[in-house]
Amino acid sequence: MEAVLELRAIAKEYTGHRAVDNVSLRLERGGFYCLLGPSGCGKTTTLRMVGGFEQPTSGEILLGGATVTGLRPWQRDVSTVFQNYALFPHLTALRNIEFGLRERRAADAREKALRALELVQLSAKRDSLPAQLSGGEKQRVALARSLVLEPQLLLLDEPLAALDPRLRKAMRAELKAMQRKTGITFLFVTHDQEEALSMSDKMAVMNKGRIEQFGTPEEVYLRPSTAFVAGFLGAINWFGKAGVRPEATRVAYTAPEGLPARRGTVESRLFLGNCIHVHARLAEGGQAICEVARDERQFTEGEEVWLHWHPADELRFE
Amino acid sequence: MSRALSVYAAAALVFLHAPLVVLVLFSFNGGRFTVWEGFSLRWYQAAVSDPQLAEGLVNSLLIAVVAGVLSTVIGTLAAYGMWRRASPVLSGALYLSLVTPEIVTGVSLLALFQWAFRFLHLQLGLYTVVIAHVAFSIAYVTIVVSSRLRSYDRTLEEAAMDLGATEWGAFRRVTLPSIAPAVAAAGLLALVVSFDDYVITSLVAGVDSQTLPMVIYAMARRGVSPVVNAVSALIVVAFGAVIVVAERLQKR
Numbered sequence: 001m002e003a004v005l006e007l008r009a010i011a012k013e014y015t016g017h018r019a020v021d022n023v024s025l026r027l028e029r030g031g032f033y034c035l036l037g038p039s040g041c042g043k044t045t046t047l048r049m050v051g052g053f054e055q056p057t058s059g060e061i062l063l064g065g066a067t068v069t070g071l072r073p074w075q076r077d078v079s080t081v082f083q084n085y086a087l088f089p090h091l092t093a094l095r096n097i098e099f100g101l102r103e104r105r106a107a108d109a110r111e112k113a114l115r116a117l118e119l120v121q122l123s124a125k126r127d128s129l130p131a132q133l134s135g136g137e138k139q140r141v142a143l144a145r146s147l148v149l150e151p152q153l154l155l156l157d158e159p160l161a162a163l164d165p166r167l168r169k170a171m172r173a174e175l176k177a178m179q180r181k182t183g184i185t186f187l188f189v190t191h192d193q194e195e196a197l198s199m200s201d202k203m204a205v206m207n208k209g210r211i212e213q214f215g216t217p218e219e220v221y222l223r224p225s226t227a228f229v230a231g232f233l234g235a236i237n238w239f240g241k242a243g244v245r246p247e248a249t250r251v252a253y254t255a256p257e258g259l260p261a262r263r264g265t266v267e268s269r270l271f272l273g274n275c276i277h278v279h280a281r282l283a284e285g286g287q288a289i290c291e292v293a294r295d296e297r298q299f300t301e302g303e304e305v306w307l308h309w310h311p312a313d314e315l316r317f318e
Numbered sequence: 319m320s321r322a323l324s325v326y327a328a329a330a331l332v333f334l335h336a337p338l339v340v341l342v343l344f345s346f347n348g349g350r351f352t353v354w355e356g357f358s359l360r361w362y363q364a365a366v367s368d369p370q371l372a373e374g375l376v377n378s379l380l381i382a383v384v385a386g387v388l389s390t391v392i393g394t395l396a397a398y399g400m401w402r403r404a405s406p407v408l409s410g411a412l413y414l415s416l417v418t419p420e421i422v423t424g425v426s427l428l429a430l431f432q433w434a435f436r437f438l439h440l441q442l443g444l445y446t447v448v449i450a451h452v453a454f455s456i457a458y459v460t461i462v463v464s465s466r467l468r469s470y471d472r473t474l475e476e477a478a479m480d481l482g483a484t485e486w487g488a489f490r491r492v493t494l495p496s497i498a499p500a501v502a503a504a505g506l507l508a509l510v511v512s513f514d515d516y517v518i519t520s521l522v523a524g525v526d527s528q529t530l531p532m533v534i535y536a537m538a539r540r541g542v543s544p545v546v547n548a549v550s551a552l553i554v555v556a557f558g559a560v561i562v563v564a565e566r567l568q569k570r
Contacts, residue, residue: 053476073479074487086477090495099491100481145481 003065004029004152004185005050010059011209012045019045020056021209027153027187032179034196035189037206038232043189046206047155050187051080064152074103079146080155084162085138087130093117093141094126100149116148119178136167143175147182154179156188160195172198193233197221205229227317237288239309241316246289248313251278251299252306261308264288266299280307338554345547361548371549374533381444381519381529382512385451389512390505392452393459394497398489400460401467409464416457423454424521431522442524450522451515455508462507462568466500499567506564510557 005027012020020042027033035043048054050061052073061069068076079100087096097116101109117123120140130138139159146154156175160168176199179186190196196203197217204214205228213225224230227243236243239262255261264280267287271294278290278299288307292299299305345362349355365371400408415423427450431442474496478488494501516531523529528536530549538546 051476051480053480072484073476074482074484078480080477080480082473082477084471084473086471086473088474088478088492088496099478099483103482103487149481 002029006062008060010056013057018209023211025204027185029185030183031201032186032199034200034203036193036196036203039191041206042209043206044157047157047189051078051155052076077151078153078155079149079151081142081146081159083158085142087138087141089130092127092129096141097145097148112148116144120144135163153185158190230315235289243315244309244313246291248309249290250308251290255306256308259308261306264305264307266301266303266305341547342551345551361544364545365548370533374528374530377527378513378530381447381451382509385448385455385512386505386509389452389455389459389508393456394463394501397460397463397467412457412460420517424518428521442522444527446522447519447527450518451512455511458507458511459504462504463500466497503564503567506560510560
């Protein structure tokens, strides 16, 4: 497959601080990619370097096989959906979407913009100013404004962070559908592991300026390559050097035969709707969480239990 | 408590504006002196038909418009530049020009002009007044526009560039429309401070470039003529209107 974006050992150094440290990445055309990491891990800086808003201190950025390092934002065939949408407040929804087309002197700007509005189901709001749009609508206008240019690569900088939780979940499916429909490669930056896991074809997990793992959501969740990745993608119970996910940890009143197990005391029992989390304090010190089915009526606070798991579910790191 | 506050506010207002009220009142006085002799518009008639006042008004308006436009352009670009790249030295220099006593500004401009005249065979005139007014109005414009830019979202410019606009295009098509009300307000402010100025103007004006404040000052020196009252009342009304417009613009 042809690479739409290739980062070759890019680094960004601010005085006395390496924000991005030797990042290499290859994205194939037409995929949905996520860049996941905690705040301050360098993911936004990486995105801004791809967009042309920052220049890497060293390394090379290739877009569609051609180097774009050093090119200004308007010279690159990428487009960004900003976290706060950055809609032009003095222009209507339609005019916002037309902006890029007019800058590029596209012949049928109005027609294309109208079609883009239709794509994001906002035809009725064509003459509304950004201040008159809801958060979700602004988000769609921002998306349409970038998509209408048919860039090689669409960059999304935590675009769902400002939405309320319900809408955020609905937008995940919508974004993914939009990516499939347009065939444009998406690079989505987020600190929300659920977002990354649910939307990505492949995801890169970043920490302290470096990419710790790049793979499919299944690979990254089930076979994390570092303890950081394991812990960032979901809760993990540490039994000595072995890490076990809560859903792979079992709880029982008696020790099972032939399986690794630890003694513990139930501290609390949290009903989460679709399942129950039993929090236990381990006899050897530390805490563990077990996910059990909703109809489990047992394991109440103060009870002595055994926590056990299957060796195949153990995650081990050097 | 709130009653005491209103009384206090009313007293402050009276203190501020009592002189203006007296001035406007006596501009409608039939007599020449500060004794009420009945309502009359004779001083307004005299003011309107005075050729010196007319010439001063034309000069003042011409200077205010030209200097206002120039200082708005220069000041806005300066504010934009300092917003893009913070410069403590430049903004310090700006505030310095704001707090420099007018007489110092005036004398130093005069010194500059006279030094320049040794090389250029020119003399003081309307254009030296315009240059002087531009010089001191820039600071006002820059400060008004800067305060608007402080709350302006930089990602809007990045978005414009991302969509294909060059830096200049992003400024012209996104930033400038967003800050336009503040720029217009700054322009009006520049217009007012230019029209208003006496000290600097009187130092750098040529014999043929008497502004309205200079004419009024000369008249007032010759004894309080009610014509001065009438002219001043008209100026207050005109300026009041400009201030109202500027306020509205800045709130946008």
